[in-house]
Amino acid sequence: xxxxxxxxxxxxxxxxxxxxxxxxxxxxxxxxxxxxxxxxxxxxxxxxxxxxxxxxxxxxxxxxxxxxxxxxxxxxxxxxxxxxxxxxxxxxxxxxxxxxxxxxxxxxxxxxxxxxxxxxxxxxxxxxxxxxxxxxxxxxxxxxxxxxxxxxxxxxxxxxxxxxxxxxxxxxxxxxxxxxxxxxxxxxxxxxxxxxxxxxxxxxxxxxxxxxxxxxxxxxxxxxxxxxxxxxxxxxxxxxxxxxxxxxxxxxxxxxxxxxxxxxxxxxxxxxxxxxxxxxxxxxxxxxxxxxxxxxxxxxxxxxxxxxxxxxxxxxxxxxxxxxxxxxxxxxxxxxxxxxx
Numbered sequence: 001x002x003x004x005x006x007x008x009x010x011x012x013x014x015x016x017x018x019x020x021x022x023x024x025x026x027x028x029x030x031x032x033x034x035x036x037x038x039x040x041x042x043x044x045x046x047x048x049x050x051x052x053x054x055x056x057x058x059x060x061x062x063x064x065x066x067x068x069x070x071x072x073x074x075x076x077x078x079x080x081x082x083x084x085x086x087x088x089x090x091x092x093x094x095x096x097x098x099x100x101x102x103x104x105x106x107x108x109x110x111x112x113x114x115x116x117x118x119x120x121x122x123x124x125x126x127x128x129x130x131x132x133x134x135x136x137x138x139x140x141x142x143x144x145x146x147x148x149x150x151x152x153x154x155x156x157x158x159x160x161x162x163x164x165x166x167x168x169x170x171x172x173x174x175x176x177x178x179x180x181x182x183x184x185x186x187x188x189x190x191x192x193x194x195x196x197x198x199x200x201x202x203x204x205x206x207x208x209x210x211x212x213x214x215x216x217x218x219x220x221x222x223x224x225x226x227x228x229x230x231x232x233x234x235x236x237x238x239x240x241x242x243x244x245x246x247x248x249x250x251x252x253x254x255x256x257x258x259x260x261x262x263x264x265x266x267x268x269x270x271x272x273x274x275x276x277x278x279x280x281x282x283x284x285x286x287x288x289x290x291x292x293x294x295x296x297x298x299x300x301x302x303x304x305x306x307x308x309x310x311x312x313x314x315x316x317x318x319x320x321x322x323x324x325x326x327x328x329x330x331x332x333x334x335x336x337x338x339x340x341x
Contacts, residue, residue, distance in 0.1 A: 006128075007102075007106050008106060008109055008110050008113070008127075008128040009128050011032070011106055011107060011110045011128075012110050012113070012126075012127075012128035012129050013129075013130070014032055014035065015028055015029065015032045015110065015114075015135065016129055016130065016133040016134070016135040016136070018031040018032055018035075019133075019134060019135040019138075020133070020134050020135070023134065023138070024147055025145050025146070025147040025152055025222065026147030026148050026150075026152060026222075026225050027147070028135070029111065029152075029222050029225045029226060029229075030225055030229045032107075033107075033225070033226045033229040033230050033233075034229060034233060036103055036107070036230075037229075037230055037233045037234075037237075040099060040100065040103070041237065043099060044237065045241070045245070047094070048241055048245055049245055050088060050089050052245060052246070053086065053088055054088055054090075057082075057086060057088070060082070061079070061082065064078050064079060064082060104226075107223075107226055108223055110127075110128055111152075111220065111222040111223050111226070112220065112223075113126060113127030113128050114126045114127070114129070114135075114139060114145065114153075114222070115139070115145055115152075115153035115220070115222075117143065122143060123139075123140055123141060123142060123143050124139040124140055124142065124143060124145075124153075125140060126139045126140065145221075145222065147221075148169055148173075149169040150169045150170060150173075150221045151221065152220060152221040152222035152225070153220055153221070153222070154220065154221060155170075155217065155218050155219055155220055155221070156170035156171065156174060156216070156217050156218075156221075156224075157217055157218055170221060170224070173216075173221070173224050173225065173228055174213060174216045174217060174224060176228045176231075176232075177212060177213060177216050177224060177227045177228050177231060178209055178212075178213040178216075180228065180231035180232050180234075180235055181208060181209035181212050181213065181231055182209050183235050184231060184234050184235050184238055185205050185206070185208060185209055187235070187238040187239070187242065188205070188238065189202075189205055190242075191242065191246050212227060212231075
């Protein structure tokens, strides 16, 4: 029998609890965000370690891929065995991101549900909250969610329609979101020189701050507070990771290897290839050893003649005694004799 699970109520109850401690909508959202980030921190640290170990073992993994490239099943078996021997979780680096996405969606629904106004109503009727809670009672008396000079139920673009002065607090918050996103991106790229030398990866990393800043312009102010506080926490978290996980001897060796790889790509950009060549791999490379078609489309020009006289030898000139000297050429002695005449 299928049992519906309410994922929103626990987050709404936690938000209500923080609001009972500090009756400020913005601070309550910030406290809930910090609580969620602290819970996710062990997964993030574990995923970062797993990702670093996988990066350091890339040469050995490439050897396995080359050894069993023609046997996909055997390759999968050997890779699983390799993961077990080295205590690697292939999804460890992606797990924090996979968990954060549903958490973000739940928080979005909870924050949006706080400012729900039923059809024909004039005040909020918050969703997912207990009607006896302080947060519910305060919100149900108003149609605004005021904190830090902002209506957290509105977006920056909507506030701009009222006046330029009313949008200033939103802009300050959005600038904070953009700045913390850029700092976080630089922290991550600084630990991976190979990614920093890859134009495609650079473009993707730069696209992240642009997207979250653009979304912050149209998102409710309450959600922008979540973006800013979570980004601020991640900046501190990345600094901790750089001083601990990426400060070990193994991590330093990996960083040196990545620096050498990045320098090699800078010195020989042709070896890196274009975007489609990196996508296709060996299939995009020229096939060495295959004959280039000749002018007559029959293959290599230097292929042996049908008579089997050897590769690359021109046919004997007709009426020239079998010599291979072209009929139009003369020796130096013949030319000198002609001049004397």
